[in-house]
Amino acid sequence: MPTTTSRRGLLFGAAALSGGALLAGCTSNESKDEDSGNKEQQVADEKPGKEVTIGFAGPQADHGWLNAINDNAKERAKKYADVTLESTEGSNDTAAQIGQVETLINKKVDVLVILPADGKALTQVGLKAMKAGIPVVNLDRVFASPQAYRCWIGGDNYGMGLSAGHYIGEKLKDKKNARVVELAGLDNLELTKQRSKGFDDALKNYPNIKKVARQAADFTVESGQQKMSQLLQAQKNFDALWNHDDDQGVGALRAIEQAGRDDFLMVGGAGALSAFQAIEADDGVLKATVLYPPTMAASAIDLARALGQGKGVSGMAEFEIPSFVTCYSAVVDKDNVEQYMPTGFK
Template structure:
């Protein structure tokens, strides 16, 4: 994820600390230097024009996706002027399209959509926009910018880039260093982007060679099975990057069962269990690279601002931006306490 600096860095770069740190307030001209936690009230919680927000996401069958739903619900509760219409969530694209069409027919003021498949749901995004309902496209992007008013999400390429640089700096003085990668679902574009970013970072370290890559399925079970295969195939390596902290739970089980502690591990996403392991510092997991689910809370902020015809506090523009890319911070023992409140289960 691209790194922002100065005031813009304060506004966007610390998003993972809490949605309030991403958007200091969609209508407020005041800012705060204090990072916000998920429990803090929204910066601009003074009631305004009532807004009904329709929220449609995929089935919460994964820790990160469940955190997405929780962030959206909890953020909406902080606003007295927001009514949240939330769908049950589905990984079936036809069913999710039907759920969104129901929200369109209800004439919600704004839609927040995390599509199970961005390409497959582009048409229903276009349908909402043509009906005069602005769409906040969350994370998995629609194929056409005409299908959304604003996109907010993570930077998968930057996630891999930052993981690679972290590992690179740890191994830069080691001759003939070897690294392996436990990726996610290879049929997802985000997985390919994470690998591309990781490989790009490693090119800066000629002493490091990636010797193996295995794709898992973002589940504990797949993480354990695929990590076992990697450990059997690679008797010696110096670092592992695992794309996802949920599958990392299984990966760590496999590592413990194999009795291996001769390498460092970097995770991905920002699960509470990963933060706790990093803080304990008694195993191979030394860091994780964030893909903050607080983006859903910020999507509610943006939807409310759109519904009330307001902009983002801290920016000169009258309108909210067309896109917001969150920064994928590296969390290690030095800063884990700061991010601990944002860890998802």
């Protein structure tokens, strides 16, 4: 699944560099022959245009990826002289976040960007904003109704598993009776099920490979270490490991080092800076990670700004921004890690 560096690809491919890709660097704020009434497409650019106030309601930063979401949104907004960002205190409490969004509605912001603590629980306040004439950019955790948002942008959990499976598959395609194990995330989350399904579907293309074990962790360093230790004790011989999350991967790597194991390759997930650094050093089992890019928050700000200015997206024929943008789960290994290093989250 090749990545692309075309203008359109920078918007729709995952994890374009936060410094200048996606909508901002690839578009123009001026329509052609605008004064003459020409109806040619107007698209958003970094050049100052109509002033837009964007309300941002993000999560509590209790995880490296979630902290990066908040940082990406705030840093992106600073790039635009015509954007004012009204940011709430991050919260994972649904009632508190609903109240925060209602406050932003009452302030009559031009556009809302919301990563809901619970998509279903915040659907009604999304609907309220839309009915009030405030377009909503729904970030990652989707609302229960498409009427609650104008545009959704988020990651591809199934695609993460697919990319990880194909990467491992290609590395092991010539090995007879190859064995792989999986360190998943929280099993009660739909995203975990999607990641596992994508991984399993990819492995179907490699009949020489068998998944021999799977453990579910909790997206924490501690759970990653504990569950990886159990996997290592139960499986004395395997050729590859896919770990769903780079944060829990820190713990998994500790367990691997403590066990003195270096007889397999490991693929991570999400795109943490620590994972990138380990891949670049190339002195351990971690050889790649598949992205679930927090840069999607920067892209959400781009989309919100375009909505507030009534602009479209460069590289597309339509006059409006799309209603659904799924980021691509690119594989980062030693061949391209330098490119992605600036996007790594702590």
